[in-house]
Amino acid sequence: MSTTTPPSPPLHTTHLLRRTTLNRIFSLLYALAILALIHHHLHNLHHSTTPFFFIADLILAFMWTTTTSFRLYPTDRKVFPENLEQVLEKKDFPAMDIFICTADPYKEPPMNVVNTALSLMAYDYPPEKISVYVSDDGGSELTLFAFFEAAKFAKIWLPFCRDNNVVDRCPEAFFRSNDVAFSGSADIKVMYEKMKMKVESVVDRGSLDAEYISTEDERKAFERWDKEFTRNHHPTVIQVLLESGQEKDMKGHPMPNLIYVSREKNKAYPHNFKAGALNTMLRVSAVMTNAPIVLTQDCDMYSNDPKTPQRMLCFYADQSIRHNLGYIQFPQRFHGINKADIYASEYKRLYVINPGGMDGLKGPCYVGSGCFFVRRSFFGGPSSPELPEARHLWPDHVVKMPIRSHQVLDSAHEVARSNYENNTTWGSKMGFRYGSLSEDFNTGLQQHCSGWKSIFFHPRRPAFLGDLPITLYDALNQNRRWCIGLLEVVFSKHNPLTYGSRFMGPLMGLSYANNAYWPILSIPIFIYSFVPQLALINGVSVFPEVSSCWFILYAFLFLGANVQDCLDYVLARGTFQQWWNDQRIWHIRGLSSFLFGFIEFSMKRLGIASKGFHVTSKVVDNEQSKRYNNGVFEFGVPSPMFVPLGTVAIVNLVAFVIGILQILKGGNMNGLFGQMFLSCFGFVNSWPIYEAMLWRTDKGKMPRVISVISTLIALTLCTLVLLVPNA
Numbered sequence: 021m022s023t024t025t026p027p028s029p030p031l032h033t034t035h036l037l038r039r040t041t042l043n044r045i046f047s048l049l050y051a052l053a054i055l056a057l058i059h060h061h062l063h064n065l066h067h068s069t070t071p072f073f074f075i076a077d078l079i080l081a082f083m084w085t086t087t088t089s090f091r092l093y094p095t096d097r098k099v100f101p102e103n104l105e106q107v108l109e110k111k112d113f114p115a116m117d118i119f120i121c122t123a124d125p126y127k128e129p130p131m132n133v134v135n136t137a138l139s140l141m142a143y144d145y146p147p148e149k150i151s152v153y154v155s156d157d158g159g160s161e162l163t164l165f166a167f168f169e170a171a172k173f174a175k176i177w178l179p180f181c182r183d184n185n186v187v188d189r190c191p192e193a194f195f196r197s198n199d200v201a202f203s204g205s206a207d208i209k210v211m212y213e214k215m216k217m218k219v220e221s222v223v224d225r226g227s228l229d230a231e232y233i234s235t236e237d238e239r240k241a242f243e244r245w246d247k248e249f250t251r252n253h254h255p256t257v258i259q260v261l262l263e264s265g266q267e268k269d270m271k272g273h274p275m276p277n278l279i280y281v282s283r284e285k286n287k288a289y290p291h292n293f294k295a296g297a298l299n300t301m302l303r304v305s306a307v308m309t310n311a312p313i314v315l316t317q318d319c320d321m322y323s324n325d326p327k328t329p330q331r332m333l334c335f336y337a338d339q340s341i342r343h344n345l346g347y348i349q350f351p352q353r354f355h356g357i358n359k360a361d362i363y364a365s366e367y368k369r370l371y372v373i374n375p376g377g378m379d380g381l382k383g384p385c386y387v388g389s390g391c392f393f394v395r396r397s398f399f400g401g402p403s404s405p406e407l408p409e410a411r412h413l414w415p416d417h418v419v420k421m422p423i424r425s426h427q428v429l430d431s432a433h434e435v436a437r438s439n440y441e442n443n444t445t446w447g448s449k450m451g452f453r454y455g456s457l458s459e460d461f462n463t464g465l466q467q468h469c470s471g472w473k474s475i476f477f478h479p480r481r482p483a484f485l486g487d488l489p490i491t492l493y494d495a496l497n498q499n500r501r502w503c504i505g506l507l508e509v510v511f512s513k514h515n516p517l518t519y520g521s522r523f524m525g526p527l528m529g530l531s532y533a534n535n536a537y538w539p540i541l542s543i544p545i546f547i548y549s550f551v552p553q554l555a556l557i558n559g560v561s562v563f564p565e566v567s568s569c570w571f572i573l574y575a576f577l578f579l580g581a582n583v584q585d586c587l588d589y590v591l592a593r594g595t596f597q598q599w600w601n602d603q604r605i606w607h608i609r610g611l612s613s614f615l616f617g618f619i620e621f622s623m624k625r626l627g628i629a630s631k632g633f634h635v636t637s638k639v640v641d642n643e644q645s646k647r648y649n650n651g652v653f654e655f656g657v658p659s660p661m662f663v664p665l666g667t668v669a670i671v672n673l674v675a676f677v678i679g680i681l682q683i684l685k686g687g688n689m690n691g692l693f694g695q696m697f698l699s700c701f702g703f704v705n706s707w708p709i710y711e712a713m714l715w716r717t718d719k720g721k722m723p724r725v726i727s728v729i730s731t732l733i734a735l736t737l738c739t740l741v742l743l744v745p746n747a
């Protein structure tokens with residue numbers, strides 16, 4: 021009799037979405053329609069405006085092709101963490117090194133960073149297997165001070181969460197939403213508030229008074245902030261705040277490791293922003309704990325689900341996919357979004373819809389936060405390792421010394437030196453990749469190209485929740501930085517279309533290109549925001565007449581793209597109103613951040629100074645936050661990025677009014693319908709801009725100077741076009 025081992029229960033399953041077949045059929049139809057349109061354009065090239073639309077439509081067609089790569093294999097996954105223990109015993113769970121990046125105590129309040137750290141330390145996971153590394157690029161004693169306090173509070177907070185099975189393990193989120201009386205929660209709240217007050221008062225004052233320093237350890241730590249210490253030029257500071265083997269929580273259970281690291285900064289060496297910080301963390305953690313799993317977290321992205329590591333393990337523990345599994349990406353989700361999501365800060369397409377489409381191919385892009393990496397994936401491809409010279413940095417190295425021992429601390433300082441990476445392949449072949457302000461996109465791309473796969477998992481309850489920009493200026497600035505980073509990849513050797521398609525296949529190449537080529541959308545958006553409108557003012561018809569069959573083609577292309585986009589959006593649990601705002605913000609980005617990102621990228625290439633990584637502010641102004649919650653656009657600052665928005669708003673208004681007048685006078689409605697429709701669309705989309713320019717009185721209105729400049733430009737354009745002979 022033969023015995024067979026029963027098959028182990030599934031840890032995860034994956035399936036294609038039901039809409040896949042429809043998607044594919046529609047893609048084919050739409051592609052044919054695009055070909056017909058190109059044919060139509062080629063026959064009409066002699067018309068004066070056709071070349072504009074030809075260029076615009078070619079770019080739109082290209083972008084549509086890239087979007088289609090997400091629609092051919094849209095995938096969804098399920099995990100079964102309840103089966104985990106049959107495959108992997110708790111004592112065999114892999115260790116995890118968690119990196120939390122922060123860069124500025126005034127834009128990223130230390131109390132928020134502490135909250136993120138506490139939520140992650142409190143994971144429902146063996147604490148002795150967790151090490152949290154806080155990377156402080158701000159080199160701030162205020163942040164370190166906050167973490168000394170956090171380490172004390174953690175000894176109470178962790179057992180409280182564990183014993184009461186708390187789900188919101190970020191203290192701030194817990195106290196905000198839980199009125200249920202957990203045993204002891206009132207006392208803990210008092211302790212939390214006390215810590216918060218202490219930290220915030222120190223941050224408000226901007227310096228640390230002797231009265232706040234209570235132990236010898238702390239005194240010694242803060243001595244490192246001497247007179248020479250500045251944010252851009254200072255020695256390495258590594259402070260072990262909690263050591264798992266040594267420290268116990270108030271119930272006697274082990275604590276996770278908690279380590280503060282501010283890498284050495286020296287103006288003579290490039291620090292490569294976040295990617296540089298993360299590479300330092302990779303090395304420092306290698307000599308201290310060297311866990312096989314690395315979780316990267318932005319300082320504002322707190323854990324919203326203590327079971328996330330178990331869900332991640334459902335993939336990691338599956339031997340059949342392990343050999344080339346590089347990372348598991350959870351989507352970036354946000355808290356505090358207003359109901360209509362006016363700035364489309366949720367980036368539903370980028371963070372939720374598109375990754376699901378790539379998951380059916382070789383896996384999603386890395387988006388910078390909420391991503392569990394297999395450490396080995398930073399050191400060459402699955403079958404072509406690229407290892408650092410120092411043996412103790414290899415991913416299989418086993419650390420045998422306690423993290424506070426001299427040897428370990430000495431090597432940690434050594435690898436955090438600002439010139440450590442000189443003449444090495446860190447940032448080019450190893451670790452997080454340099455050369456792009458969108459280090460996340462760049463790193464994921466290169467990992468995929470070297471043969472790694474990734475997995476996208478989108479649980480119902482968001483695994484992480486982050487802050488989002490609540491002013492239009494911040495939102496556009498963030499987008500502008502991304503564009504610079506994306507263009508840096510497009511114009512590098514790792515272009516997703518050429519290099520990417522060669523190593524990942526054409527569909528993955530197109531998926532990556534969809535994001536990378538965002539900024540070129542600026543061209544069709546500018547053309548369609550100005551040319552048909554100006555022609556309308558001049559009474560020139562540029563689109564097919566309503567009665568012609570070409571009009572049906574135009575209508576199909578316009579409606580087809582928008583209805584499908586809207587369906588994708590609504591099926592991903594969005595609302596129609598959110599989709600509406602999302603399409604509007606795409607136009608806004610096209611007219612502002614995409615263009616300005618392109619300009620700054622070009623200047624950077626020409627060697628003219630650039631701002632580098634401009635950290636998004638996470639500080640909330642009460643007035644602004646009130647307006648944001650009411651769904652009111654926040655302009656306020658006189659940014660040149662607002663000028664095209666104002667100009668387009670006025671040109672569309674003028675065109676729409678003149679169009680109506682012409683029709684009333686018995687003009688050519690049949691020939692001008694398309695243009696009337698576009699001006700009307702532009703007019704409706706610009707509503708918040710008229711409000712901000714004309715009748716709002718609050719601080720978030722459009723600054724006068726921007727209104728004046730954009731009105732002048734718009735009126736000049738409208739007048740000039742009237743001088744063009746009406747052909």
Ligand SMILES: O=c1ccn([C@@H]2O[C@H](COP(=O)(O)OP(=O)(O)O[C@H]3O[C@H](CO)[C@@H](O)[C@H](O)[C@H]3O)[C@@H](O)[C@H]2O)c(=O)[nH]1
Nearest residue numbers: 121122123157293294297318319387388389458633635636
């Ligand atoms: O020199 C720097 C600059 C930034 N950061 C950190 O990088 C993170 C992201 O910065 P943020 O200003 O919040 O940028 P976002 O645009 O919101 O971030 C998105 O875009 C970045 C790439 O541009 C990714 O790194 C992020 O993970 C992704 O969430 C924050 O934790 C910062 O502290 C550093 O550690 N060092």
Ligand SMILES: [Mn+2]
Nearest residue numbers: 318320487636
């Ligand atoms: Mn952020």
